[in-house]
Amino acid sequence: MAAADSPSAALRRRDLCSRGIRLAGKMRVDVVDLLDTYVERQGLDASSSVAAVEGVPAAAAERWDEQTGTQRLLENLAAYRAFRVLLAQMLEEQQEQLGEADAALGQALAAVLLQVSAFAYHLEELLRLERRGPFSEEVAVPPPPSNLGLFERKLRGLGVLRELAQWAVRSSRDLRQLAKLSPGSSSVPSPAESP
Amino acid sequence: LSLAAPPKEPVLMCRSNNYPKGFYCSWHLPTPTYIPNSFNISVIHGTREMVCEKDVFPKNRCHIQYLQLFSTVKYKVTLTVTNALGKNSTTLTFDEFAIVKPDPPESVVAKPVPNNPRRLEVSWQNPSSWPDPESFPLKFFLRYRPLILDQWQHVELSDGTSHTITDAYAGKEYIIQVAAKDNDIGTWSDWSVAVHATPWTEEPKHLTTEAQITETTSVSTSSFMPPPTTKICDKGAVVGSGAVAVCWTAGLVLAAYGVLFI
Numbered sequence: 176m177a178a179a180d181s182p183s184a185a186l187r188r189r190d191l192c193s194r195g196i197r198l199a200g201k202m203r204v205d206v207v208d209l210l211d212t213y214v215e216r217q218g219l220d221a222s223s224s225v226a227a228v229e230g231v232p233a234a235a236a237e238r239w240d241e242q243t244g245t246q247r248l249l250e251n252l253a254a255y256r257a258f259r260v261l262l263a264q265m266l267e268e269q270q271e272q273l274g275e276a277d278a279a280l281g282q283a284l285a286a287v288l289l290q291v292s293a294f295a296y297h298l299e300e301l302l303r304l305e306r307r308g309p310f311s312e313e314v315a316v317p318p319p320p321s322n323l324g325l326f327e328r329k330l331r332g333l334g335v336l337r338e339l340a341q342w343a344v345r346s347s348r349d350l351r352q353l354a355k356l357s358p359g360s361s362s363v364p365s366p367a368e369s370p
Numbered sequence: 371l372s373l374a375a376p377p378k379e380p381v382l383m384c385r386s387n388n389y390p391k392g393f394y395c396s397w398h399l400p401t402p403t404y405i406p407n408s409f410n411i412s413v414i415h416g417t418r419e420m421v422c423e424k425d426v427f428p429k430n431r432c433h434i435q436y437l438q439l440f441s442t443v444k445y446k447v448t449l450t451v452t453n454a455l456g457k458n459s460t461t462l463t464f465d466e467f468a469i470v471k472p473d474p475p476e477s478v479v480a481k482p483v484p485n486n487p488r489r490l491e492v493s494w495q496n497p498s499s500w501p502d503p504e505s506f507p508l509k510f511f512l513r514y515r516p517l518i519l520d521q522w523q524h525v526e527l528s529d530g531t532s533h534t535i536t537d538a539y540a541g542k543e544y545i546i547q548v549a550a551k552d553n554d555i556g557t558w559s560d561w562s563v564a565v566h567a568t569p570w571t572e573e574p575k576h577l578t579t580e581a582q583i584t585e586t587t588s589v590s591t592s593s594f595m596p597p598p599t600t601k602i603c604d605k606g607a608v609v610g611s612g613a614v615a616v617c618w619t620a621g622l623v624l625a626a627y628g629v630l631f632i
Binding site: 236338 | 390437438439440441442443444467504505506507553554555
Protein backbone atom coordinates (compact mmCIF):
# COMPACT_ATOMS: atom_id res chain seq x y z
CA MET A 176 0.00 0.00 0.00
CA ALA A 177 1.41 3.34 -1.00
CA ALA A 178 2.40 5.64 1.82
CA ALA A 179 0.56 8.95 2.02
CA ASP A 180 3.73 10.73 0.97
CA SER A 181 4.73 8.40 -1.92
CA PRO A 182 4.94 9.87 -5.44
CA SER A 183 1.96 7.83 -6.61
CA ALA A 184 -0.09 9.01 -3.63
CA ALA A 185 0.92 12.60 -4.40
CA LEU A 186 -0.24 12.20 -8.00
CA ARG A 187 -3.48 10.58 -6.89
CA ARG A 188 -4.08 13.38 -4.40
CA ARG A 189 -3.43 16.05 -7.01
CA ASP A 190 -5.80 14.29 -9.37
CA LEU A 191 -8.49 13.98 -6.68
CA CYS A 192 -8.09 17.65 -5.74
CA SER A 193 -8.40 18.74 -9.38
CA ARG A 194 -11.49 16.64 -9.92
CA GLY A 195 -12.93 17.77 -6.63
CA ILE A 196 -12.45 21.40 -7.63
CA ARG A 197 -14.31 20.78 -10.87
CA LEU A 198 -17.09 18.93 -9.02
CA ALA A 199 -17.44 21.78 -6.55
CA GLY A 200 -17.53 24.32 -9.37
CA LYS A 201 -20.27 22.45 -11.22
CA MET A 202 -22.16 21.92 -7.98
CA ARG A 203 -22.07 25.61 -7.23
CA VAL A 204 -23.46 26.56 -10.62
CA ASP A 205 -26.30 24.05 -10.18
CA VAL A 206 -27.02 25.12 -6.61
CA VAL A 207 -27.25 28.77 -7.69
CA ASP A 208 -29.67 27.78 -10.46
CA LEU A 209 -31.63 25.70 -7.96
CA LEU A 210 -31.77 28.66 -5.60
CA ASP A 211 -33.31 30.82 -8.32
CA THR A 212 -35.84 28.11 -9.15
CA TYR A 213 -36.61 27.51 -5.49
CA VAL A 214 -37.19 31.20 -4.75
CA GLU A 215 -39.46 31.55 -7.75
CA ARG A 216 -41.47 28.36 -7.23
CA GLN A 217 -41.87 28.86 -3.51
CA GLY A 218 -42.94 32.47 -3.95
CA LEU A 219 -40.12 33.83 -1.82
CA ASP A 220 -38.18 37.08 -1.94
CA ALA A 221 -34.60 36.40 -3.00
CA SER A 222 -33.33 39.01 -0.57
CA SER A 223 -35.13 37.55 2.45
CA SER A 224 -32.96 37.24 5.52
CA VAL A 225 -32.96 33.76 6.95
CA ALA A 226 -31.85 33.06 10.49
CA ALA A 227 -29.34 30.29 11.06
CA VAL A 228 -31.09 26.98 10.61
CA GLU A 229 -30.53 24.24 13.17
CA GLY A 230 -28.56 21.38 11.76
CA VAL A 231 -27.30 23.30 8.72
CA PRO A 232 -23.50 23.40 8.73
CA ALA A 233 -22.30 26.98 8.41
CA ALA A 234 -19.63 27.53 5.77
CA ALA A 235 -18.28 30.55 7.63
CA ALA A 236 -14.80 29.95 8.96
CA GLU A 237 -12.53 32.01 11.16
CA ARG A 238 -8.81 31.78 10.49
CA TRP A 239 -9.64 29.78 7.41
CA ASP A 240 -6.15 30.23 5.98
CA GLU A 241 -4.63 28.57 9.07
CA GLN A 242 -6.57 25.32 8.82
CA THR A 243 -4.70 22.09 8.18
CA GLY A 244 -5.52 19.93 5.19
CA THR A 245 -7.10 17.30 7.42
CA GLN A 246 -9.30 19.87 9.13
CA ARG A 247 -10.48 21.11 5.79
CA LEU A 248 -11.37 17.62 4.59
CA LEU A 249 -13.12 16.64 7.82
CA GLU A 250 -15.18 19.83 7.96
CA ASN A 251 -16.14 19.50 4.33
CA LEU A 252 -17.12 15.85 4.73
CA ALA A 253 -19.25 16.57 7.79
CA ALA A 254 -20.96 19.39 5.94
CA TYR A 255 -21.82 17.44 2.82
CA ARG A 256 -23.06 14.48 4.81
CA ALA A 257 -25.39 16.86 6.61
CA PHE A 258 -26.53 18.42 3.33
CA ARG A 259 -27.25 14.97 1.98
CA VAL A 260 -29.75 14.48 4.81
CA LEU A 261 -31.16 18.01 4.59
CA LEU A 262 -31.72 17.86 0.84
CA ALA A 263 -33.42 14.48 1.18
CA GLN A 264 -35.74 16.04 3.79
CA MET A 265 -36.46 18.97 1.46
CA LEU A 266 -37.18 16.63 -1.43
CA GLU A 267 -39.60 14.63 0.67
CA GLU A 268 -41.37 17.77 1.90
CA GLN A 269 -41.55 19.18 -1.59
CA GLN A 270 -43.12 16.02 -2.91
CA GLU A 271 -45.63 15.92 -0.05
CA GLN A 272 -46.43 19.58 -0.49
CA LEU A 273 -46.66 19.83 -4.24
CA GLY A 274 -46.69 16.23 -5.44
CA GLU A 275 -46.27 16.15 -9.18
CA ALA A 276 -47.26 19.80 -9.50
CA ASP A 277 -43.68 20.94 -9.58
CA ALA A 278 -41.61 18.15 -11.08
CA ALA A 279 -38.95 20.62 -12.23
CA LEU A 280 -38.11 21.72 -8.71
CA GLY A 281 -38.12 18.13 -7.51
CA GLN A 282 -35.79 17.09 -10.31
CA ALA A 283 -33.44 19.98 -9.62
CA LEU A 284 -33.35 19.11 -5.92
CA ALA A 285 -32.69 15.46 -6.73
CA ALA A 286 -29.89 16.37 -9.14
CA VAL A 287 -28.15 18.52 -6.55
CA LEU A 288 -28.62 15.81 -3.92
CA LEU A 289 -26.82 13.42 -6.25
CA GLN A 290 -23.94 15.85 -6.66
CA VAL A 291 -23.71 16.37 -2.93
CA SER A 292 -23.55 12.61 -2.39
CA ALA A 293 -20.89 12.25 -5.06
CA PHE A 294 -18.85 15.04 -3.54
CA ALA A 295 -19.06 13.49 -0.09
CA TYR A 296 -17.77 10.25 -1.54
CA HIS A 297 -14.98 12.15 -3.25
CA LEU A 298 -13.96 13.70 0.06
CA GLU A 299 -13.92 10.25 1.66
CA GLU A 300 -11.50 9.15 -1.07
CA LEU A 301 -9.23 12.07 -0.27
CA LEU A 302 -9.34 11.32 3.44
CA ARG A 303 -8.57 7.65 2.79
CA LEU A 304 -5.55 8.79 0.80
CA GLU A 305 -4.42 10.90 3.73
CA ARG A 306 -4.90 7.73 5.81
CA ARG A 307 -7.24 9.65 8.05
CA GLY A 308 -9.65 6.89 8.97
CA PRO A 309 -11.84 5.58 10.42
CA PHE A 310 -14.14 8.51 9.75
CA SER A 311 -16.56 9.81 12.25
CA GLU A 312 -20.06 8.49 12.08
CA GLU A 313 -22.59 10.06 9.77
CA VAL A 314 -23.78 13.32 11.22
CA ALA A 315 -27.11 13.29 12.98
CA VAL A 316 -29.23 16.01 11.43
CA PRO A 317 -32.36 16.71 13.43
CA PRO A 318 -35.55 16.55 11.40
CA PRO A 319 -37.29 19.87 10.82
CA PRO A 320 -39.49 20.83 13.75
CA SER A 321 -42.96 19.43 13.19
CA ASN A 322 -44.66 22.66 14.23
CA LEU A 323 -43.19 24.66 11.38
CA GLY A 324 -45.71 26.25 9.11
CA LEU A 325 -45.43 26.04 5.35
CA PHE A 326 -43.77 29.45 5.02
CA GLU A 327 -41.23 28.62 7.73
CA ARG A 328 -40.39 25.38 5.95
CA LYS A 329 -39.82 27.27 2.73
CA LEU A 330 -37.52 29.73 4.49
CA ARG A 331 -35.67 26.84 6.06
CA GLY A 332 -35.14 25.36 2.62
CA LEU A 333 -33.84 28.73 1.41
CA GLY A 334 -31.37 28.75 4.28
CA VAL A 335 -30.18 25.24 3.42
CA LEU A 336 -29.57 26.08 -0.22
CA ARG A 337 -27.84 29.37 0.53
CA GLU A 338 -25.46 27.69 2.92
CA LEU A 339 -24.82 24.91 0.41
CA ALA A 340 -23.92 27.52 -2.22
CA GLN A 341 -21.37 29.01 0.20
CA TRP A 342 -19.94 25.57 0.90
CA ALA A 343 -19.51 24.88 -2.79
CA VAL A 344 -17.34 27.98 -3.09
CA ARG A 345 -15.46 27.18 0.11
CA SER A 346 -14.83 23.59 -0.97
CA SER A 347 -13.06 24.56 -4.17
CA ARG A 348 -10.86 26.96 -2.16
CA ASP A 349 -10.21 24.26 0.45
CA LEU A 350 -9.17 21.79 -2.22
CA ARG A 351 -6.87 24.34 -3.82
CA GLN A 352 -5.24 24.91 -0.47
CA LEU A 353 -4.94 21.15 -0.03
CA ALA A 354 -3.37 20.81 -3.46
CA LYS A 355 -0.71 23.35 -2.46
CA LEU A 356 0.40 21.22 0.46
CA SER A 357 3.33 18.90 -0.07
CA PRO A 358 2.55 15.19 0.29
CA GLY A 359 2.27 13.99 3.86
CA SER A 360 1.82 17.44 5.30
CA SER A 361 -1.96 17.51 5.62
CA SER A 362 -1.67 17.95 9.36
CA VAL A 363 0.34 21.11 8.84
CA PRO A 364 -1.48 24.41 8.32
CA SER A 365 -1.60 25.71 4.76
CA PRO A 366 1.02 28.29 3.93
CA ALA A 367 -0.45 31.44 5.40
CA GLU A 368 -0.52 34.60 3.35
CA SER A 369 1.07 37.64 4.90
CA PRO A 370 -1.47 40.29 5.86
CA LEU B 371 -19.36 83.86 -1.88
CA SER B 372 -20.42 80.26 -1.12
CA LEU B 373 -22.95 79.51 1.56
CA ALA B 374 -22.14 76.88 4.11
CA ALA B 375 -24.54 73.95 4.01
CA PRO B 376 -25.41 70.89 6.01
CA PRO B 377 -24.21 67.67 4.40
CA LYS B 378 -26.34 65.87 1.86
CA GLU B 379 -26.56 62.10 1.95
CA PRO B 380 -23.01 60.86 1.32
CA VAL B 381 -22.15 58.45 -1.46
CA LEU B 382 -20.60 55.27 -0.07
CA MET B 383 -18.94 52.41 -1.91
CA CYS B 384 -17.35 49.21 -0.55
CA ARG B 385 -15.22 46.79 -2.50
CA SER B 386 -12.83 43.91 -2.05
CA ASN B 387 -9.98 44.03 -4.54
CA ASN B 388 -7.73 41.88 -2.36
CA TYR B 389 -10.00 38.97 -1.48
CA PRO B 390 -9.78 37.08 0.85
CA LYS B 391 -7.80 39.56 2.94
CA GLY B 392 -10.42 42.25 3.38
CA PHE B 393 -12.31 45.09 1.79
CA TYR B 394 -12.32 48.88 1.75
CA CYS B 395 -15.03 51.49 1.77
CA SER B 396 -14.73 54.94 0.29
CA TRP B 397 -17.07 57.87 0.28
CA HIS B 398 -17.66 61.41 -0.86
CA LEU B 399 -20.28 64.12 -0.63
CA PRO B 400 -22.36 64.77 -3.72
CA THR B 401 -22.14 68.54 -3.19
CA PRO B 402 -19.64 70.56 -1.15
CA THR B 403 -20.65 72.01 2.22
CA TYR B 404 -17.91 74.69 2.24
CA ILE B 405 -17.23 74.00 5.92
CA PRO B 406 -15.29 71.19 7.60
CA ASN B 407 -17.01 67.79 7.81
CA SER B 408 -16.23 64.79 9.95
CA PHE B 409 -16.97 61.24 8.88
CA ASN B 410 -17.72 58.30 11.07
CA ILE B 411 -18.06 54.78 9.71
CA SER B 412 -19.41 51.69 11.44
CA VAL B 413 -19.22 48.13 10.13
CA ILE B 414 -21.39 45.42 11.59
CA HIS B 415 -21.29 41.75 10.71
CA GLY B 416 -24.05 39.86 12.45
CA THR B 417 -23.65 40.84 16.07
CA ARG B 418 -20.01 41.82 15.72
CA GLU B 419 -18.85 45.39 15.27
CA MET B 420 -15.70 45.58 13.20
CA VAL B 421 -13.06 48.28 13.03
CA CYS B 422 -12.53 50.03 9.72
CA GLU B 423 -9.03 51.47 9.76
CA LYS B 424 -8.91 54.84 8.09
CA ASP B 425 -6.35 55.18 5.33
CA VAL B 426 -3.80 57.96 5.52
CA PHE B 427 -4.40 58.60 1.85
CA PRO B 428 -6.92 59.04 0.50
CA LYS B 429 -8.63 60.42 3.57
CA ASN B 430 -12.08 59.33 2.52
CA ARG B 431 -11.32 55.64 2.70
CA CYS B 432 -10.97 52.93 5.32
CA HIS B 433 -10.12 49.26 5.13
CA ILE B 434 -11.17 46.24 7.10
CA GLN B 435 -9.77 42.73 7.44
CA TYR B 436 -12.07 39.77 7.13
CA LEU B 437 -12.39 37.86 10.37
CA GLN B 438 -14.57 35.21 8.76
CA LEU B 439 -14.79 33.88 5.25
CA PHE B 440 -17.65 32.22 3.38
CA SER B 441 -20.26 33.74 5.68
CA THR B 442 -23.88 34.14 4.55
CA VAL B 443 -24.37 36.90 7.12
CA LYS B 444 -24.45 40.29 5.47
CA TYR B 445 -22.23 43.22 6.30
CA LYS B 446 -23.88 46.50 7.25
CA VAL B 447 -21.81 49.64 6.77
CA THR B 448 -23.13 52.99 7.96
CA LEU B 449 -21.39 56.25 7.16
CA THR B 450 -22.35 59.39 9.07
CA VAL B 451 -21.12 62.80 8.04
CA THR B 452 -21.43 65.72 10.46
CA ASN B 453 -20.69 69.41 10.26
CA ALA B 454 -21.65 72.52 12.22
CA LEU B 455 -24.97 72.74 10.38
CA GLY B 456 -26.17 69.18 10.54
CA LYS B 457 -25.56 65.55 9.81
CA ASN B 458 -26.53 62.93 7.29
CA SER B 459 -25.87 59.24 6.81
CA THR B 460 -26.16 56.35 4.44
CA THR B 461 -26.09 52.59 4.92
CA LEU B 462 -24.88 49.81 2.65
CA THR B 463 -25.75 46.16 3.20
CA PHE B 464 -23.96 43.47 1.21
CA ASP B 465 -22.77 39.88 1.07
CA GLU B 466 -19.10 38.99 1.37
CA PHE B 467 -19.05 37.72 -2.23
CA ALA B 468 -20.97 40.55 -3.84
CA ILE B 469 -18.33 43.24 -3.38
CA VAL B 470 -15.39 41.24 -4.69
CA LYS B 471 -14.00 43.11 -7.69
CA PRO B 472 -10.33 42.72 -8.61
CA ASP B 473 -8.23 45.51 -10.01
CA PRO B 474 -7.63 45.32 -13.77
CA PRO B 475 -4.90 43.03 -15.10
CA GLU B 476 -1.46 44.61 -15.33
CA SER B 477 1.34 44.73 -17.83
CA VAL B 478 -0.83 43.95 -20.83
CA VAL B 479 1.37 43.38 -23.86
CA ALA B 480 0.28 42.67 -27.43
CA LYS B 481 2.77 41.61 -30.09
CA PRO B 482 2.56 40.55 -33.71
CA VAL B 483 3.44 36.94 -34.49
CA PRO B 484 6.18 36.69 -37.12
CA ASN B 485 5.01 35.30 -40.45
CA ASN B 486 1.39 35.30 -39.25
CA PRO B 487 -0.51 38.24 -40.67
CA ARG B 488 -3.72 37.50 -38.75
CA ARG B 489 -2.35 36.81 -35.32
CA LEU B 490 -1.59 38.87 -32.27
CA GLU B 491 -0.13 37.45 -29.11
CA VAL B 492 -1.52 39.03 -25.95
CA SER B 493 -0.18 38.50 -22.44
CA TRP B 494 -0.87 40.11 -19.07
CA GLN B 495 -0.34 39.65 -15.37
CA ASN B 496 -2.66 39.20 -12.41
CA PRO B 497 -3.29 42.50 -10.61
CA SER B 498 -0.63 42.88 -7.96
CA SER B 499 -3.29 43.68 -5.35
CA TRP B 500 -4.78 40.18 -5.68
CA PRO B 501 -2.97 38.33 -2.89
CA ASP B 502 -3.34 34.62 -3.72
CA PRO B 503 -4.13 33.83 -7.35
CA GLU B 504 -3.20 30.19 -6.82
CA SER B 505 -5.95 29.53 -4.29
CA PHE B 506 -8.28 32.22 -5.61
CA PRO B 507 -7.69 32.07 -9.33
CA LEU B 508 -8.91 34.75 -11.66
CA LYS B 509 -10.57 34.36 -15.00
CA PHE B 510 -10.19 36.93 -17.75
CA PHE B 511 -12.15 38.66 -20.45
CA LEU B 512 -10.29 39.98 -23.44
CA ARG B 513 -11.74 42.43 -25.93
CA TYR B 514 -10.19 43.62 -29.16
CA ARG B 515 -11.13 45.50 -32.29
CA PRO B 516 -9.38 47.18 -35.21
CA LEU B 517 -9.23 50.94 -34.77
CA ILE B 518 -11.27 51.39 -37.91
CA LEU B 519 -14.28 49.48 -36.48
CA ASP B 520 -16.49 50.13 -33.46
CA GLN B 521 -17.49 46.55 -32.67
CA TRP B 522 -15.46 44.59 -30.13
CA GLN B 523 -14.66 40.91 -30.27
CA HIS B 524 -14.74 39.18 -26.89
CA VAL B 525 -13.02 36.12 -25.52
CA GLU B 526 -13.46 34.70 -22.02
CA LEU B 527 -10.49 32.77 -20.68
CA SER B 528 -10.76 30.55 -17.63
CA ASP B 529 -7.05 30.08 -17.05
CA GLY B 530 -3.71 31.36 -18.13
CA THR B 531 -2.54 34.91 -18.65
CA SER B 532 -2.05 34.90 -22.38
CA HIS B 533 -4.06 34.43 -25.53
CA THR B 534 -3.40 34.44 -29.25
CA ILE B 535 -5.86 36.32 -31.42
CA THR B 536 -6.09 34.40 -34.70
CA ASP B 537 -8.67 36.36 -36.65
CA ALA B 538 -7.15 39.82 -36.82
CA TYR B 539 -7.48 41.75 -40.06
CA ALA B 540 -4.13 41.81 -41.80
CA GLY B 541 -2.30 45.07 -41.56
CA LYS B 542 -4.84 46.78 -39.30
CA GLU B 543 -3.95 48.35 -36.00
CA TYR B 544 -5.81 46.83 -33.07
CA ILE B 545 -6.79 48.06 -29.65
CA ILE B 546 -6.87 45.41 -26.92
CA GLN B 547 -8.00 45.35 -23.29
CA VAL B 548 -8.34 42.73 -20.58
CA ALA B 549 -10.57 42.48 -17.47
CA ALA B 550 -10.40 40.05 -14.54
CA LYS B 551 -12.84 38.36 -12.18
CA ASP B 552 -12.57 35.82 -9.41
CA ASN B 553 -13.36 32.42 -10.87
CA ASP B 554 -16.43 31.96 -8.69
CA ILE B 555 -17.62 35.16 -7.07
CA GLY B 556 -17.99 38.88 -7.46
CA THR B 557 -17.89 41.10 -10.51
CA TRP B 558 -15.57 41.93 -13.35
CA SER B 559 -12.79 44.44 -12.91
CA ASP B 560 -12.62 47.61 -14.93
CA TRP B 561 -10.87 47.23 -18.27
CA SER B 562 -7.10 47.34 -18.27
CA VAL B 563 -5.13 50.10 -19.90
CA ALA B 564 -5.55 49.68 -23.67
CA VAL B 565 -2.66 48.45 -25.77
CA HIS B 566 -2.25 48.77 -29.51
CA ALA B 567 -0.71 46.31 -31.94
CA THR B 568 -0.70 45.55 -35.63
CA PRO B 569 -0.33 42.02 -37.00
CA TRP B 570 2.87 41.12 -38.82
CA THR B 571 3.04 42.07 -42.45
CA GLU B 572 5.71 41.22 -44.97
CA GLU B 573 8.14 43.99 -45.84
CA PRO B 574 7.10 45.63 -49.17
CA LYS B 575 9.46 44.69 -52.08
CA HIS B 576 10.93 47.35 -54.39
CA LEU B 577 9.54 47.54 -57.97
CA THR B 578 12.15 46.51 -60.62
CA THR B 579 13.28 48.99 -63.28
CA GLU B 580 12.71 48.57 -67.04
CA ALA B 581 16.45 48.03 -67.52
CA GLN B 582 16.41 45.00 -65.22
CA ILE B 583 13.51 43.46 -67.14
CA THR B 584 15.31 43.86 -70.51
CA GLU B 585 18.58 42.45 -69.20
CA THR B 586 17.36 39.38 -67.41
CA THR B 587 14.49 37.90 -69.46
CA SER B 588 14.21 36.05 -72.86
CA VAL B 589 12.48 37.45 -76.02
CA SER B 590 9.45 35.20 -75.83
CA THR B 591 8.24 36.12 -72.39
CA SER B 592 10.56 38.81 -71.20
CA SER B 593 8.47 41.92 -71.33
CA PHE B 594 5.50 40.67 -69.43
CA MET B 595 6.60 37.98 -67.06
CA PRO B 596 7.33 39.19 -63.56
CA PRO B 597 11.04 39.60 -63.04
CA PRO B 598 12.65 37.32 -60.40
CA THR B 599 12.89 40.13 -57.83
CA THR B 600 9.19 40.90 -57.89
CA LYS B 601 6.69 38.54 -56.29
CA ILE B 602 3.06 39.19 -56.92
CA CYS B 603 1.74 36.17 -55.09
CA ASP B 604 4.02 35.59 -52.16
CA LYS B 605 2.91 32.79 -49.82
CA GLY B 606 3.35 34.98 -46.77
CA ALA B 607 0.83 37.45 -48.10
CA VAL B 608 -1.82 34.86 -48.77
CA VAL B 609 -4.59 35.11 -46.29
CA GLY B 610 -6.86 32.31 -47.35
CA SER B 611 -8.01 30.19 -50.30
CA GLY B 612 -9.72 33.18 -51.94
CA ALA B 613 -6.48 35.09 -52.02
CA VAL B 614 -4.66 32.05 -53.46
CA ALA B 615 -7.17 31.92 -56.33
CA VAL B 616 -6.54 35.61 -57.03
CA CYS B 617 -2.80 35.01 -57.18
CA TRP B 618 -3.13 32.12 -59.61
CA THR B 619 -5.44 34.15 -61.83
CA ALA B 620 -2.96 37.03 -61.93
CA GLY B 621 -0.22 34.62 -62.93
CA LEU B 622 -2.30 33.18 -65.75
CA VAL B 623 -3.20 36.63 -67.08
CA LEU B 624 0.42 37.65 -67.13
CA ALA B 625 1.42 34.44 -68.87
CA ALA B 626 -1.29 34.99 -71.46
CA TYR B 627 -0.05 38.51 -72.20
CA GLY B 628 3.46 37.14 -72.50
CA VAL B 629 2.34 34.59 -75.10
CA LEU B 630 0.45 37.23 -77.12
CA PHE B 631 3.57 39.32 -77.55
CA ILE B 632 6.02 36.58 -78.54
